[in-house]
Amino acid sequence: MIWALLLLSLLLLMFLLVPVWHRDKADDLYQSEENLRLYQERTDELAASDLDEEQKQALQLELDREFLAANSGVATGQKNASVRYRWPVAAGLFVVSVGATVLLYQQWGAANELRATELLEKASQVELTQPERNELIERLAVAGDKQPDNIEWNYLRGRLLNANGDFAQAADVFADILVVLPQEATADRAATMTLLAQARFFAADQKADDSMYQLLKDALELTPGNRQALGMAGMLAFELKDYQGAINYWRQLWLGMGDSPEAQMLAQGILRAVEHVREQGGEVDLSWMKRTEIKVLVDLSPAAKAAVDPADTVFVLARALSGPPMPLAVQKLTVAQLPLVITLSDAQAMAPGMNLSSHEQVTLVARISKSGQPMPQSGDWQIEQSPVSNHEENLIKLTISELLP
Template identity: 25%
Template sequence: MINLTIVLALIAIIASVAVVFPWLRKKHVLQLDQKRQTELYAEKLADIQADLTSGNIDEQAAQAAKDDLKIQLASELALNHSGHGKGFNPKLLWLLPVVTLVIAFSIYRIQGKPEQMIQFYQAKENTPAFGQKLLSGDQNFTTEELQQFYIGLRHQLSQKPNDAVGWLLLGRVAYSNGELTNAIAAFEHSIKLDGSNISALLSYGQVLVATNDETYLKKAANVYLKVLQQSPQESEALAMAGYVALQLDDMESATQYWRFALKLLPENDSRRLVMARTIPVLAEEFNIDISSSAMPQNHPATADHPVSEQKTQDANANQILVSFQLSDETQARLSEFKYLVVFARPALAGPPAAVVKIDLDKYFPTQVKLSDDNAMMPNFNLSSLTSAHVTVRLSKDADVSKSEGEIEYNSEKLELSNNTALNILL
């Protein structure tokens, strides 16, 4: 802020000088004109006196000539003075820098610039700490912190444009803010600087998938293929490559990718169940009981297990409790549907950060809880988001895409916390 004040003061002084200098120059020219007129008057007066002395004119004519000369000089001096500015006090000109500075600061404050500058300096100061926090795996950022982090990273990268990690962080922050275009550009810049960074490639693929655009989905498929060429046992790349293949209606490739992923994922990884339920042939192949999906807390199945045996959640982890009510029309059609699918994602497109799929042959829940346990990817879960849209679908089959006649509800954007609640009427 001090530097900014100095800059504004200098601008005010420069502007004032630009205004005052022409006036001072004009004043100087006027003084020269008055001096020349006075000198000319003295010369003419001397000529009249010389003519009188030599007898060329008499006393009366000489006096008349002197009077005319005085009137002419007085008239010219008065004309110059009036043209310079009658009644103007030159001392007031020195108030111009002060007035200019006051006006500049007023406009600056009206536009909210001081607050923006304060935010900028705070962002600049907090950027290193935010970077360490993100790199350590802690993704619990508030919306304000993400905005500060984004601003700070942009400034940092303007100073160090070849910082591949900086561009990677910028892309992740932009993605968390829902700025997909900026995220894509940042990841591409990072990969251009360091094409072997698997973390950058995975993040790039993730944001490409989030666009839900076929062109970007095909590009994402190539990105995950590049990752697998470098690291064939990268389970996250296998999981996402399978998801992309499903979105592109390539069931054969999706099955192959997820088959390899299931061989690598630990038995307690929640993604195994999601994959098995999406492609039932994998459930048989890997002996996964798809009937034992994550049950809502109010379902009788959860009562059979003591609380100590249930997987505990971080108290600060983001969760969404979705409560349902059915309209008479939906209640009448309920027998048409086989699954209730509930998922959350940062935008109304792209992969979900959490998904629950419930077989309606057994029961229809009144509540479903989405948490980090329902994530497809360990680094892309509800706790990695500050906001999300929830989609609820009554599905007729196991296809991940919406089919004709299915009922789907999309929520407005929700600000996430450890107790986010959503009531839905289907």
């Protein structure tokens, strides 16, 4: 952008200065022709006069001197005066034109958005300094004011303000976004409601109120599985002494998590809420907190054993009986390790919410992959068993015996 502006400025300078060069020459030529015309006219008048020859010669000599002096003035004084005044005027016009171009570009152009995009790209690679973060927030505010229909600028600004600890400003930004978001944009509205409730909660020194809680309830009606909304709703329910509500929200979140440190921390919060419920005379069934495990004995049929190599890969997995094909739990072995008893559990989940505990019935698969890839291919050997309860306590035996065509 800078190089393009410099190039345009150079062209503008040439446009302004060319008339200065050519006008000096044109003016000199015009003045010389006018002096010559006057000189010739007065010489003719002198020749036609009744004066004697001596007087005519004296006057002609005076005319010659005036003509020479006039031409010398054109070549020196007038030219210097012209240059003296025209060059500053041209330079002034150039400065004004360039300055106006830059100011108008800053006002109406995309310089602000380009700089904001540059900072966002940098933020995706390295952490911004505090002055850079402040600059980015200001530029996003300017972009949002210039393009009020472009919600993304304000959304990014609100997220940055939240991360910066400016929760009150972030809440104002998210509230404004919620006003202009269309009703059919359910996912965006749910995410904005969650962020708005979060910003207001922290702006109020982590003191919950019913309006924040209602925002999260509305968000979960739009997107029931929103993990951030579930966690925040449980937190606000706990603060408002709705302990059973906190347990219900956190249960949904916990069931979608694997056996991780985050799940263990959430379990502690659930147990605290359970204590309060029991202090109030209530009872809570916590049988769902027992992690699901399925024990499987994997073996080979004689035909399969004769057809495969010890180094071939074996995949043992469980997937939902009805639902997406992504495995709920998976283990990777080799033929040389078989027969072997393995345990499929929530700890082997491949994605949040996709684990054994979240599906009552599953399909178990054991497959020998000649290519080493998890997707079945012709020439692989496998066995399936379905349906299997995720609460199955007995050992399940899977004998690989079927050749895939």
